[in-house]
Amino acid sequence: MPEGHTTHRLAAVHRDMFRGRPVTATSPQGRFDDGAGRVDGRVLDEAEAHGKHLLLRFDDDQVLHVHLGIYGRYALGPPPAPAPTGAVRLRLTGSAGYADLRGPNACELLGPGEVKALRDRLGPDPLRADADPEAAWRRISRSRTSMAVLLMDQTVVAGPGNIYRAEVLFRAGIDPSLPGRELARDQWDAVWADLVTLMADGVRVGRIDTVRPEHTPEAMGRPPRVDDHGGEVYVYRRAGQPCLVCSTEVMTRQLAARNLFWCSTCQGRGASS
Template structure:
């Protein structure tokens, strides 16, 4: 499932490409055909993301937002206009560029009330500057679950996925099993601020890089990471490999259905330094 920076990049790309244009909206697959007909010929007037939710707003009466959640297999891709291929749920086309949506978890036409409900139920999104991290902390501190599980809860930090949770915990040497109720306000502020910086960089670069300058391949004389997710990381998908800092073997285990990665030597702290 894409992490939050991918959704923000899509919101930005769609806005840059289609904003203010009269658009051909269709559903080649047919599953969004009625809604697409309502939108066809309209203009895109706003795009925004919160966490893993994408909203596209069109200048039409009645429901005017397309709410998209890519889920595990969904893809939204921009390419030069050409006949659609495969099961395209939604196509947005200005005659030069087409955006094709395939396999989303959600693609629905909604009103402002649903958008507001999604925002209200989401935790603060570290990429957005209009969010209050205290909202996430208020939910975090009530739980006895491990911090590593809670960081994947979209009601606590919207948009954070498996890579960012593993990496931010490593960067602050935090034990992934510390219960949420033992995380101090200062530690939460440190985690959130680092997520904000890392994820904003992900929006700019289109990849996730979390290592400090002294731990890059160039600085350490090691091969660059070869992984379809891209980017240089400390622990994510590095189980069985030596820690870039201490050399201890990186470990992995299942936590609430997702693989957790950590260094048992470096990550012993309960509080951020």
């Protein structure tokens, strides 16, 4: 599932292509005909993201809400738009380009009250200027739930997924099984600051890189990582390989139907990366 930095990049692309101009909206697949008809010809006022949710606000206060989920994808390009192929749920076209949406978990029009309800149930987003990390800390500091689960809970922190979860816990030297209420405040402040920095880097470069300069392939004289997800990481999808810091074998297990990755040495209780 795309993580929050991807949604913020999509918001930026929509702003560049469509903001301040009327859009043409169609549903080649037919599953969003009514919604596309209501958007067609409207002017896009703003495009923003909150966590993994893309929100496109039009000049009549309608908001198009898109959540890609596991299978959702965008195809973006300059004009002229090619003939649609496959199950395109929504196509937006304008003078600067086109955006084809396929397979989203959600594609719906919301009113202002519904948008507020959506945002109220999401945690703070490290990529938003209005984010309040204190709100997340209040939840975390009272919780018996492990940090590995809390960081994947979008009502606690909006945006991080499996990669950022694994990597920020490693970089902070935090045992993924540590209950939230046992996390020290300075540890939370470090995790939040790291999310802000790493996710902003992800928006800028379009991939997730988390290794520090001393652990890059060039610095360590090792081959670059080859993985469909791209990016240089410490533990994510590196099970069975040596930790880049201490050489301990990276561990993995299933947690809440997702694969968790960690280093038992660098992330033992009391460890610090």
